[in-house]
Amino acid sequence: MxxxxxxxxxxxxxxxxxxxxxxxxxxxxxxxxxxxxxxxxxxxxxxxxxxxxxxxxxxxxxxxxxxxxxxxxxNPRVVKAVQDQIARLTHTCVMVTPYEPYVEVCEKLNALTPGGHDKRSALFNSGAEAVENAVKIARHFTGRQAIVAFDHAYHGRTNLTLGLTAKNMPYKDRFGPFAGELYRVPMAYPYRWPGGEKACESDAFDYITDQVHAQVGEHNTAAVIIEPIQGEGGFIVPPAGFLKELALWCAEHGILFIADEVQSGFCRTGDWFACDAEGVVPDLITTAKGIAGGMPLAAVTGRADIMDSIHPGGLGGTYGGNPVACAAALASIETMEADxxxxxxxxxxxxxxxxxxxxxxxxxxxxxxxxxxxxxxxxxxxxxxxxxxxxxxxxxxxxxxxxxxxxxxxxxxxxxxxxxxxxxxxxxxxxxxxxxxxxxxxxxxxxxxx
Structure with a gap:
């Protein structure tokens, strides 16, 4: 039909x-x-x-x-892939008895996400779940606790991700208390930055990093998480060069740079990922939404040394990387490449x-x-x-x-x-x-x- x-x-x-x-x-x-x-x-x-x-x-x-x-x-490729996969295998849980589609999706993510370095991936069910796991990974790897997010951010509706999300109604109202050691700084929002667009271009980076230094301390900060183009917050695009400067500052202080590309990823912005436009290579990147043509799937992809630092059993979930969702993702990626x-x-x-x-x-x-x-x-x-x-x-x-x-x-x-x-x-x-x-x-x- x-x-x-x-x-x-x-x-x-x-x-x-x-x-x-x-x-x-x-x-x-x-x-x-x-x-x-x-x-x-x-x-x-x-x-x-x-x-x-x-x-x-x-x-x-x-x-x-x-x-x-x-x-x-x-999408014909997605429909066929889902039909074929569900007829063969619906579920086992990859942590019990694994299956090839999970590995194939991780291989694709490792190849497609920004940077040519050695990477590893782990699959989950939703964008919020991916963000939560990125925070877990960052804290475990760095031994630090503080996570810095931005005004107008949206990272999910679970307790921890609500703490990262900025908007009160309808997301946060009366659902607290939220997870601790989460800090918020202003977003480089050119249209609404005090002093206007030019002031945002010249002042935002220094002001924001000064706030982290004064209120959190670089040595306490495990990660900075940012949507390269903010989604729910209003499709806010920071000034050219801001993301790269922020990523370099993070690297200088041993802070992991997490790009939340749940909404902006998978060709949506005219590149595979929004980070690609400025040559920004995140330490960790979270993906979901457009990854699997409508099937529930999400991922964290990152540097191999970071991702492999987690002890066995530290990552996973019953449904994460379900074989049917993985088949849909592979077909979606094939469509994006071929078309x-x-x-x-x-x-x-x-x-x-x-x-x-x-x-x-x-x-x-x-x-x-x-x-x-x-x-x-x-x-x-x-x-x-x-x-x-x-x-x-x-x-x-x-x-x-x-x-x-x-x-x-x-x-x-x-x-x-x-x-x-x-x-x-x-x-x-x-x-x-x-x-x-x-x-x-x-x-x-x-x-x-x-």
């Missing part, structure tokens, strides 16, 4: 339709209220950039399940940036368009002089997009950023149609709110 889905939006009912509304009633009665629903159109199938709901509506997907289905829903999806991400980025910049020329509520590759954001403000966040307008635009059958996502610590994460397999025609709908939604919301 998936191959027959026309790559075009089609609405046959209002959104959500009657079948989706009935399913939502069941959801409210059965599922914790803590698990929210952004657009309650219940999806039954999908292919590339189209999602089909229970009422037969075809929605344009600008979210990819939050950067997960980068190779597209229903040139890094290059495709760059082309998508040019289209998105061009159209959104044009929108900004017409509407002063567009504060900034930023990002890289197919990871592009637009920050909305009430006016460009004060740069006051326009959270209400952002929510209104999002609602208008959903009513038109365009699946969109917002983000940002201040609730005022749109993020664009279409599948890397989306066609130019479908991308253009989605952007037309976004512009209509934007104009409607501006007219209603002002």
């Amino acid at each position: 998936n191959s027959a889905i026309e790559q075009r939006r089609r609405l046959v009912t209002e959104l959500p339709g009657p079948r989706s509304r009935a399913l939502q009633e069941r959801k409210v009665a059965a599922v914790s209220a803590g698990v929210p629903t952004g657009l309650p159109a219940y999806i039954v199938e999908g292919r590339d950039g189209i999602l089909v709901d229970a009422d037969g509506n075809q929605l344009i997907d600008f979210g990819s399940g939050i950067a997960v289905t980068s190779v597209g829903n229903g 040139g999806l890094a290059e495709r991400a760059r082309a998508i980025g040019e289209i998105l940036t061009g159209r959104l910049t044009e929108l900004g020329e017409r509407f002063p509520q567009v504060g900034e368009v930023r990002g890289r590759g197919a990871m592009i954001a637009m920050e909305l403000v009430e006016d460009r002089e004060t740069r006051k966040p326009a959270a209400a307008l952002t929510a209104a635009v999002n609602k208008a997009c959903h009513s038109r059958g365009l699946v969109t996502l917002t983000c940002g610590t201040l609730g005022n950023v749109f993020r664009f994460l279409p599948p890397l397999t989306i066609s130019d025609d479908l991308l253009a149609e989605g952007l037309d709908l976004f512009e209509e939604s934007f104009a409607e919301a501006v007219a209603a709110i002002g």
